[in-house]
Every structure is written in C-alpha cells, then in structure tokens.
Amino acid sequence: NAGVTQTPKFRVLKTGQSMTLLCAQDMNHEYMYWYRQDPGMGLRLIHYSVGEGTTAKGEVPDGYNVSRLKKQNFLLGLESAAPSQTSVYFCASSYHLIQPQHFGDGTRLSIL
C-alpha cells in the first residue's frame, strides 16, 4: 500500500517555465489537498478537491492551477514559475471530511 505518492521529488526550474506536480493516492480517498511549506513555517493550503471533477481555492491559490480528472490523482500546475514559488509542496488526502489527512513526502521545488 503506497499511500500518497508525489512526483517528482525534486525539481529546479527557471523563471517563466511551467511544470506539473503529480499526486497519486491508492486509498480511494474523496478529498485531496495541495499545501506549500516555506522554511521555518507551517503548511499553507493552495487548492483542494472534495471529489473527482471538483476543485476549490485555498489560502494561497495565486499562480497555481489544479485538476482532478481521476479520483486517485490531483495535479498542481505552475503556468509561469516565479522565484517566490520556491518551496516544498505537500499533497494530502482523506477519505472523509472528518478523517485524518495522509501526506506524501513532498516535492522540493527551486525556481531560479
């Protein structure tokens, strides 16, 4: 049981480039979340999804887009990367609103 898998684990981008981060969960969870964590800080919610085909904005959504075409996958896109988006990105999922969230190991993204 892999749980929550994030791809890639590391990436370096140049300003203005685009990329997509993939989150996959094999637990049949309805809810999925994308967070970012900057040095010395707690996690902040970027976008989330309450089911296949749905997405919603979180606390810091600007500069990001998401898609949930399949229940098990939640994609986070950066259309034009900026240095301020250098961070560690975590994906999480939960079966129901009241259930604990399961987190992946993170994607470390540096934008030069």
Add this chain to the structure above:
Amino acid sequence: DAKTTQPNSMESNEEEPVHLPCNHSTISGTDYIHWYRQLPSQGPEYVIHGLTSNVNNRMASLAIAEDRKSSTLILHRATLRDAAVYYCILRDYINTGKLIFGQGTTLQVKP
C-alpha cells in the same frame, strides 16, 4: 478561523513523558482539536484528535480542558524518533475540513 498558540520549542529526555501544551481560546463548538507531527524531511503525520473528552491511541494521549480553551498532547515515553515539529490544529468540519497549520512546537529529545 480559530487560532492556536504553542511554545516554539521544548526539550525532553529520552524515556521520560512529554507534555506539549496548546492554547485555543477562540475555539468554536464545531472545532475538533487535531495534532500532527512532522519529522525532518517528511510530510506531516497524524497523531491524534478529539472534541471534548480525553483520547488515547497507540502514539499518544490528548487531554482537553473542560472549557476546551486549551489541550495537551502527552507522549508517555519519549524516544529519539519522537523529535519533530508538533502542530496543534483546530479543524473546521463545517466547510472544507482543511488544516490550518501554525508554526508548531519543535521537540528535541536528548539521549
């Protein structure tokens, strides 16, 4: 969103109990108290949660004040692997169930 206040850091000796405090004076009736921890270079890990009554599981215990304005996470016997950042979070189930992370308490465990 209701806010939590935790000490920035705490130290403990290995094999001794650890009490991690959290204040949440603006908690609402629909907020559950969640604790997560984050080990170095890993994603957060769920520890325990509760509403009004004290809770126990294999990882820890959660003691909730009668007025719910504070809570304490109890690790009964700290090990070196318990060194992590511990987050006390009020979880809103009315809207999205999203987790609002503060800066947490960095726990150091001395051998």
